[in-house]
Amino acid sequence: MEAVKNENNEEFVVHNLSEDMIEERLLPAMNKSDMCTCPRCRADVRSYALNHYPAQYVVSTRGNAWVLARGVSAQTNADLLSAIMQGIALVKKDPRH
Numbered sequence: 001m002e003a004v005k006n007e008n009n010e011e012f013v014v015h016n017l018s019e020d021m022i023e024e025r026l027l028p029a030m031n032k033s034d035m036c037t038c039p040r041c042r043a044d045v046r047s048y049a050l051n052h053y054p055a056q057y058v059v060s061t062r063g064n065a066w067v068l069a070r071g072v073s074a075q076t077n078a079d080l081l082s083a084i085m086q087g088i089a090l091v092k093k094d095p096r097h
């Protein structure tokens, strides 16, 4: 995460909304897949999914809650789950914990 301040000392933060959208789907998907959910395996699936789903950056001032996209489209949801499920398949087959 990168922070930039302007002349009024306001701090602007660049945040990837895809991280939030993947995070909220990560553990439920892993639980359904009957696999290890230790911190290393969660991090490996998260990292795979983030590398295979486009980043969606937004700018916010620090301290403000992110404006989360509520109710993503069915296609977006399917794409997010697809990236997560690919990561799950790889990590489940060859866990690095």
Ligand SMILES: [Zn+2]
Residues within 6 Å of the ligand: 036, 037, 038, 039, 040, 041, 042, 095, 097
């Ligand atoms: Zn594990």
